[in-house]
Amino acid sequence: MTASAVPAPAPAPAAETGPLLTARGLSVTFGAASIVSRLRHEERVLRAVDGVDLEIRRGEALALVGESGSGKSTLARALTGLIPPSKGEIAFEGRVLPARRSRSDQRRIQMVFQDPYSSLNPRMTVASMLSELLRVHHVVPRSEVGSFSRELLDLVGLGEEALPAYPRQFSGGQRQRVAIARALALRPDILLADEPVSALDVSVQATILNLLRDLRAELGLTLMLISHNLAVVRHLCDRVAVMYLGRIIEVAPTETLFSDPQHPYTRGLLAAIPRISAPVEEAPAVQGDPPSPLRIPTGCRFRTRCPIAQPVCEQEDPALTVSAGAPAHSAACHFAFTSLPVPVHGAGHQGEDQPSPSQ
Amino acid sequence: MTGSLLEVRDLHVQIATRRGIVRAVDGVSFEVPRGEAMGLVGESGSGKSMTLRAILGVLPTEARVTSGQVLLDGQDLVPLRQSDLNRIRGPKMSMIFQEPMSALNPVMRVGRQIAEGPIVHLGVGNAKAAQIALDLMRRVGIPDPERRFRAYPHEFSGGMRQRVMIAIALACEPEIILCDEPTTALDVTIQDQILRLLARLCRESGVSLVFVTHDLPVVAQVCQQLSVMYGGKLVESGPVRDVLHEPRHPYTLGLVRSAPDFDDVRESLVPIPGSPPSLISPPDGCRFHPRCKFAEQDCQVTEPPLRLLAGGRATACLHYERCIESLEAERAAQ
Numbered sequence: 001m002t003a004s005a006v007p008a009p010a011p012a013p014a015a016e017t018g019p020l021l022t023a024r025g026l027s028v029t030f031g032a033a034s035i036v037s038r039l040r041h042e043e044r045v046l047r048a049v050d051g052v053d054l055e056i057r058r059g060e061a062l063a064l065v066g067e068s069g070s071g072k073s074t075l076a077r078a079l080t081g082l083i084p085p086s087k088g089e090i091a092f093e094g095r096v097l098p099a100r101r102s103r104s105d106q107r108r109i110q111m112v113f114q115d116p117y118s119s120l121n122p123r124m125t126v127a128s129m130l131s132e133l134l135r136v137h138h139v140v141p142r143s144e145v146g147s148f149s150r151e152l153l154d155l156v157g158l159g160e161e162a163l164p165a166y167p168r169q170f171s172g173g174q175r176q177r178v179a180i181a182r183a184l185a186l187r188p189d190i191l192l193a194d195e196p197v198s199a200l201d202v203s204v205q206a207t208i209l210n211l212l213r214d215l216r217a218e219l220g221l222t223l224m225l226i227s228h229n230l231a232v233v234r235h236l237c238d239r240v241a242v243m244y245l246g247r248i249i250e251v252a253p254t255e256t257l258f259s260d261p262q263h264p265y266t267r268g269l270l271a272a273i274p275r276i277s278a279p280v281e282e283a284p285a286v287q288g289d290p291p292s293p294l295r296i297p298t299g300c301r302f303r304t305r306c307p308i309a310q311p312v313c314e315q316e317d318p319a320l321t322v323s324a325g326a327p328a329h330s331a332a333c334h335f336a337f338t339s340l341p342v343p344v345h346g347a348g349h350q351g352e353d354q355p356s357p358s359q
Numbered sequence: 360m361t362g363s364l365l366e367v368r369d370l371h372v373q374i375a376t377r378r379g380i381v382r383a384v385d386g387v388s389f390e391v392p393r394g395e396a397m398g399l400v401g402e403s404g405s406g407k408s409m410t411l412r413a414i415l416g417v418l419p420t421e422a423r424v425t426s427g428q429v430l431l432d433g434q435d436l437v438p439l440r441q442s443d444l445n446r447i448r449g450p451k452m453s454m455i456f457q458e459p460m461s462a463l464n465p466v467m468r469v470g471r472q473i474a475e476g477p478i479v480h481l482g483v484g485n486a487k488a489a490q491i492a493l494d495l496m497r498r499v500g501i502p503d504p505e506r507r508f509r510a511y512p513h514e515f516s517g518g519m520r521q522r523v524m525i526a527i528a529l530a531c532e533p534e535i536i537l538c539d540e541p542t543t544a545l546d547v548t549i550q551d552q553i554l555r556l557l558a559r560l561c562r563e564s565g566v567s568l569v570f571v572t573h574d575l576p577v578v579a580q581v582c583q584q585l586s587v588m589y590g591g592k593l594v595e596s597g598p599v600r601d602v603l604h605e606p607r608h609p610y611t612l613g614l615v616r617s618a619p620d621f622d623d624v625r626e627s628l629v630p631i632p633g634s635p636p637s638l639i640s641p642p643d644g645c646r647f648h649p650r651c652k653f654a655e656q657d658c659q660v661t662e663p664p665l666r667l668l669a670g671g672r673a674t675a676c677l678h679y680e681r682c683i684e685s686l687e688a689e690r691a692a693q
Binding site: 067068171201202203204205206207209210213228229230231232234235268269271272273274275276277284285286287288289 | 402403502516518519546547548549550551552554555573574575576577579580600603604613614616617618619620621622624625627628629630631634635
């Protein structure tokens with residue numbers, strides 16, 4: 001694999017420029033009205049994404065974590081332009097993107113989906129998949145389509161013998177490589193990967209995670225990784241955003257988030273990670289099920305499961321506020337960044353400098 | 360420990376396909392002592408689910424046990440007819456599946472589904488069975504059981520459905536529960552709740568578990584013993600933390616090194632090269648040798664037997680010392 005194979009996107013401008021992709025007040029709602037609710041004149045709206053502010057900086061790897069139903073995939077799809085936002089705006093390099101994006105805007109943000117068995121057209125060979133894309137988007141001159149396709153496959157660790165093959169002839173890991181090659185074919189600035197390894201076997205997951213890491217290093221790719229696996233996130237990402245019921249409730253650099261989580265939900269999420277070193281002893285880290293996005297609780301949306309909820313949490317919806325001490329760390333909790341006595345959860349986290357018990 | 364509750368001896372399961380005979384389980388032996396939880400780990404196609412299904416007698420129609428024994432309390436289950444097995448399933452053993460939505464009856468009220476086992480298997484009256492079901496719903500942590508008793512599965516969340524499955528599995532007070540990836544479809548926080556519930560129920564009622572999963576940290580949460588399967592064979596077994604911290608088989612070592620561990624962040628993950636073997640024509644000698652970095656000449660010829668090691672451990676590797684050397688070298692480098 002060489003860096004020259006696929007020319008990097010626009011050369012990274014000097015540091016300290018604005019964010020590459022920005023979401024401001026982004027909401028995505030789905031009408032969930034049944035006949036009964038219409039007759040009763042009830043408003044039934046599913047708020048999948050409910051007022052998200054997020055910045056993705058050029059060259060970084062940002063993780064989006066949260067439970068199923070927290071809206072992480074919907075947010076990713078809205079950022080890609082696959083779902084129109086119902087409120088708020090998405091800006092690319094400071095320029096607000098219209099609801100219907102031009103082809104060149106579509107090209108810049110590409111996505112890799114979770115299930116490589118359903119995201120590839122079973123009736124198209126790899127060669128036809130790639131050449132269609134390259135032609136429609138005029139990525140390279142027609143005469144170079146073949147050679148560029150081979151370069152793409154080489155980049156993701158597949159040989160040119162993959163070109164005439166159909167998806168069914170590949171294993172799960174190889175299919176995911178094809179899906180990544182397809183996303184990279186358009187020379188995107190941002191690659192959104194939605195649970196790219198959770199459908200794969202453990203020994204194969206490592207190859208895809210290593211591939212994503214290498215691609216970042218070689219192409220200077222900006223990566224947004226959606227995952228429920230915090231171990232994967234810790235391996236791959238610089239910054240983590242935690243989502244709960246359609247809202248981002250904490251953002252911080254990876255190690256800060258894991259060593260000094262401020263939101264009680266983040267703390268619970270960390271304590272819930274199954275670990276080889278610590279057996280199950282204490283009470284569950286987070287009690288109960290997440291509420292339905294059709295009925296988001298008033299005030300703080302986590303208060304129904306929160307171990308430290310106070311009356312104020314029912315009244316006021318806490319905004320995502322930046323820590324006074326650490327400007328990169330923000331959390332949406334009334335008691336974040338305070339020295340309020342907060343019950344400490346189970347296993348807790350060991351700092352990087354301490355040896356882990358497995359050693 | 361009062362002897363083994365479940366003993367699997369030299370189990371072979373074959374599946375007839377158009378392309379040939381798949382040796383899905385090829386000579387697997389293990390024991391599960393009373394009150395213990397054993398994890399069965401492997402990748403897809405390693406034969407772990409087939410082993411579980413063979414124990415329960417619910418193999419798909421194309422598959423059959425060609426030889427070996429499944430001894431539950433000393434009684435061999437393999438030659439039994441389905442009607443005889445029905446007397447054992449429920450009161451002696453039960454199963455929890457991966458996808459609770461497809462394992463539950465969508466048109467039967469949840470309470471009735473839990474009560475069905477005691478009514479059918481234990482001959483309990485309807486009112487008594489309903490009481491048992493209510494108690495179980497409380498024990499597995501379903502809130503407001505009186506109201507939820509009359510609900511249908513679709514009214515439950517994934518985690519609550521899995522609690523219903525666990526209540527059904529417990530309903531006839533079995534001695535052993537077979538779990539097939541019971542938390543794979545769940546979120547981390549819900550998985551955490553279910554794992555803690557299973558561990559607590561195990562402690563309280565002394566029920567044994569066989570826990571099939573591909574997730575190593577999950578096994579460490581619930582099980583005391585661990586068996587690792589590869590290509591239809593058992594390649595390593597022993598106390599769970601010993602096996603995960605000090606693997607004695609290159610495949611186990613590979614699994615541990617390829618999975619990202621939250622507490623042990625490495626520069627890069629080390630994938631296992633190649634892909635799992637064909638079970639129609641598996642490689643000669645050790646089935647792992649084409650992917651093994653320690654493989655030598657004899658690995659291509661000699662099929663390694665499962666050898667006993669100190670500390671209640673066993674490995675099916677001819678050169679398992681290489682794992683020890685590799686681990687020591689790794690630690691020295693740090």
